[in-house]
Amino acid sequence: MIRQRWIQFIALTSLAMLAMLAGYLLWQRSHQPDDAWLRIQQTSVWRVGMDPSFPPFESLDGDDLLVGYDVDMAQAIAARWSVTVTFRGIGFDSLLDAVIAGQVDAAISALPVEPRFARDVAFSIPYFEAGLVLVVRAADTDIQRVEDLADKRLAVELGSAGDARGRGLQRELNGLTLVPFSLPQEALNAAASGEADAALIDGVSAWEFAAQNREVRLLDRAVVSDPYVIVLPVQSPDLVGAVNKAIEEMRADGTLLALRRKWFGPYAD
Amino acid sequence: MLSRLANGLAWLAVHPRGLLRLLVVLALSAVISAPPRPFVVLGPQQQVHTINGKMGIHTRLTDEVEPWKIKRSLQMVREMGAPWIVEYFPWAYSEPQPGRYDWTHADLVVNHARRQGLTVVARLGLVPEWARPKDTTNTYLEEERFPDFARFVGQFVRHFQGRVSYIIIWNEPNLSLEWGYRPVDPDGYVRLLRLSYQAAKKSDPGVRVLAGALAPTLAPPGSAEGMNDLVFLQRMYDAGARAHFDILALHAYGWSFPPDEPAAPDAINFARVELAREIMVRNGDGDKVAMITEGGWNDHPRWTKAVRPAQRIAYTVRAYEKVATEWPWCQAVALWAFRYPWATRTYQDYFTFVTPDFTAKLIYAEVQGYAQGRRQTVDRQDAGHAQ
Incomplete structure (x- = not known):
């Protein structure tokens, strides 16, 4: 009887220790410093990659300046953080790699969600329905x-x-x-x-x-949804949170609607 | 709950026979509850019905794991009316360790293809880790490793003798990324070609060795990205390539131009292969044939080199027709690409004829209709309107 209670005690203790270890690991993972977000705040620069070949979202104007919906949106987000944006031209198929490699802090280029890369990058909430x-x-x-x-x-x-x-x-x-x-x-x-x-x-x-x-x-509801999102580093929960908050605010205060009117036309309601 | 679990664990610890019984029950449960493994048979011998025996397609079964999907892909190729396929057989997959060969997947693909009545053109490449230095890409092959690749080529040809009669040595060696991100080297490629050719012919004198498969590019002299394909081809001849291949493999991408856009040295279009053909003739290789082993059009909505879907259909059908009626020196044309195992979510998806879930795109039906001699939905003259 005593032996059985002893074994029971050891088993219970082991389970408790395992639970504590798992809890610690989860806590540690959720409290890793967000390097990208820290760097943006320290340098006051948000590095954004885009392929300027898709008007009206991003293209080059006659003076080779970046223009478009995504350009304005990135600047609007940066303004909310009181930082500036530096854009880097990157080929469409290399944009995710650039985020993964840390060459940019975000890719904003009319990009769809790519579930296959969900372990490698993070996706913001949608900002435009392209489906x-x-x-x-x-x-x-x-x-x-x-x-x-x-x-x-x-x-x-x-x-x-x-x-x-x-x-x-x-x-x-x-x-x-x-x-x-x-x-x-x-x-x-x-x-x-x-x-x-x-x-x-x-x-x-x-x-x-x-x-x-x-x-x-x-019609309001897409028949097949395929929204555009902002692609962000996977281990940057603070940056992802800040971007999502900015998109929600811009949707609520009419900024996104204003961008749609500016880049698509006056009846873009 | 925890207390009960602890009691259970304690009971098992003092009753080993109980633990054994539990393990047996768990093992049986796993076996019973596991889904049955599908048994994919080759099926009866089939043949391709088509009005154009030069039609082909580049399949992409390299990373297709499930046998039924391999079979279904090849069935659909046959049903589309294309007797030729080009497929990639990576060296790294078939020789994972030096001298140890695993042909399981390659056999699966080749056997199903042959059962569907298809002729396989095997593209060989992709360097295993053991054959290259650390921190190099899978297209990096040092000169001292050329014999290793040639040995693999010889083994491949021997294993598939009677089943695969066409092999392509390497892919797009005129691009730096396909040459291990080093400056491209026509002389080096010809040395690799020579060793591979010799090994292939030693295994099967009847095998047909394809060389080149050059990427169409207007890269200027000294470009870090690569070398103009026409310049590279002449440099291959200058290095003595003529004696080391039987067929020239060509890549013919149309980008945004129709298939009848005339060839020009400063333009990338479908007809650019005519210029490569001229180089063959100039170098005394007019008796040899060529084969288009990649090519076609893309209808991605935002890619600058893409066309609209209706144009892609019209151009594709016209390209098959053009090769059959105007280019007697071209043995077959395999366009890129039939289907990917999964969506890449890039412009590459818009080269395909069939979706990953085997939904045939309209281009598939239109090409099939052409192969069966049926009237086309799309006006092939200008793709200007749907009928």
């Missing part, structure tokens, strides 16, 4: 969601992701007719003119068109 969206005539109230496309004509860009999803929807919804076009603008024109009841198009093309044309509007 597939439905565009309908502004006065049209028939189509509020994707299920309303039954017996409707849907314009798509031939061979695009919208085309592929549209073919899937044809199998799910009765009477849906696909109307393919060679260019996204043609599909959007068809939706605007009534040649089609709606267009299923990527978010960037959709906003570029809708922000200039009052006669159409985007």
